[in-house]
Amino acid sequence: MSINENDVILEIKNLKKHFAPHQSLAQTLTGKNRKVVKAVDGISFAIRRGEIFGLIGESGSGKTTTGKLVMKLIDPTSGSIIFNGEDVTITDKERTQAYRRQVQMIFQDPYASLNPRFKIKDVLEEPLIIHKLPGDHVEHERMIIKALTEVKLNPPEEYMGRFPHMLSGGQRQRIATARTLILNPMMLVADEPVSMIDLSTRAEILHMMKDVQRDLGLTYLYITHDLSTARYFTDRIAVMYLGRIVEMGNADDVIDNPLHPYTKALIDAVPEPVTGKVDIIKELPISGEIPSPANIPPGCRFHTRCPYAKPECSAEAEPELMDVGNGHFHACRRYKEI
């Protein structure tokens, strides 16, 4: 399946999710308002059909919230979501249900996401029943076998009668993937699908997910804080910081030639299995923790931790994403000088 540059499957436009604060009665009475949590604060990106798109950033940067917005598990505060040319930002119940079949989620923990009392056959049939797919048991069984084959659990019959505890971690994640594939989705959202998993199993799963993506021409939104797997796994990445995208482009371009100081810091923080590079981390260029999204710094929101910050960074308006060519975007006003 060839990727058409202009064939966009999902477009996110200036999307925001602001959580209303929990207000205690005392606070309401005293007029001490807690601040709104700006978890996602105006992000835009487009994912092409057949592409693996990565969303990267440290804890609290708003990745999962973005994933939930894309899955339509929560409603955005503002902005829009265009799927397959259709505005799906606000949909009725029926359309939402159908959407959730087209866009499936892969969960982080394959142990928790499979019902231990269900045989694999039942685990896989459940979504067919929930989504009221037509067909009798024979038809369902055919679909189950197809899905198991797609995730390379061969021979499929051998696995159908097993319970989850009779499978390895890698096999369980294959089942979890098969469970999403059985509904014939167009796109998968995977939020840290391998971060809890052992290293060799992790390689196995990423390998399998890539195969499935190629075989079926699927589109993935891959959410992670792990840049190494992102480089291996994704075509393009967007780096998020405190609810905003600060850099975006081809994974290779962004990692080999990062333009934003935050991306540079993320890369510097990653150790590599190479000797002589002991102390590769050394002193990190950035210190401290990510500020609270209830209290976003003015101007460039990264300025409180940025080693290159100048007075204008906090005084002037927040820089928008700028294109330097090749579809490589960044949001640093000083990128030329650093």
Place this chain on the structure above:
Amino acid sequence: MDKILEVKNLRLYYHTSKGAVRALDDVSFDLYKGETLGLVGESGCGKTTTGVALLKMPSPPGRIEDGSKIILAGRDIMTLSEKEVRKTVRWEQVSMVFQGAMNCLTPVYTIGKQMMETLREHRDMDKKQAEELIKEYLGLVGLPPEVMGRYPHEMSGGMKQRIVIATALFLKPKLVILDEPTTALDVIVQAQIINLLKKLKKTFDLSFIFITHDLSLEAEISDRICVMYAGKIAELGTNQQIYGKQGPMHPYTEKLLQATPLLRKKVESLSYIPGTPPDLIDPPKGCRFHPRCHKVMDKCSQEEPPLLEIEPGHMVACWRCGK
């Protein structure tokens, strides 16, 4: 260099109703003063079990089997009574940052109260003294004294891990076992914690045993690496010997490295080890890795390869790696 620890023929079995899980089977290694020794391997290979064995604190139904020796600063702690271990070894000489400990802080008590309790269990001191000491240690791990009044849910993962590390250092141990101390943290916080550990190691003249399944991280922090498979040491060598140009010697280590994604180089395809680690109640005969090994020979399923020193300081247990 002086040895702070010698582990000899350590066997720890979990005696379950289904049989004995041979989680550590004849494990021997040394640790030098000031050194960081890394323990790596897939889930279930015995890393945590090794850590708790060194505290003489196996989780039930585990038992350290006869013939095992754990010589700590010249003294075999296997010969000591539980009371002596509690008084002079555990937390005093050796402490451990447990896997997932940062998520096990009691939610209903403040950090200060929890740290105070740990401290006063072991040391006779009044509240004022204890408080001063806690503040000092909070400072050492980069936290302001105010966090004493906070609850765990009010703190980030990185802050909680700092608390756990401070608590492990309270009684001035010489050896600290760190079990996956950064696995749940993101890259930036991980780097901050690693830098903190390196600094504390210098300040207190510590030796570390650093447990992780992340080979990249091990390359960053450890002087020597011990690769475990199914309750045994597969390979043990210096950072250079494992991660250097010539690459590791054991087929298992080789495969683990090929399964590790790299950041600074584009890798087209990751290889992985098919199958899973064996059931340790009835491990495979011969080399425990043989059912999954890409270099297996006839001999491998018959006889167990001994751990041999192939070059100075480099131990390998594989029939393919003769002298």
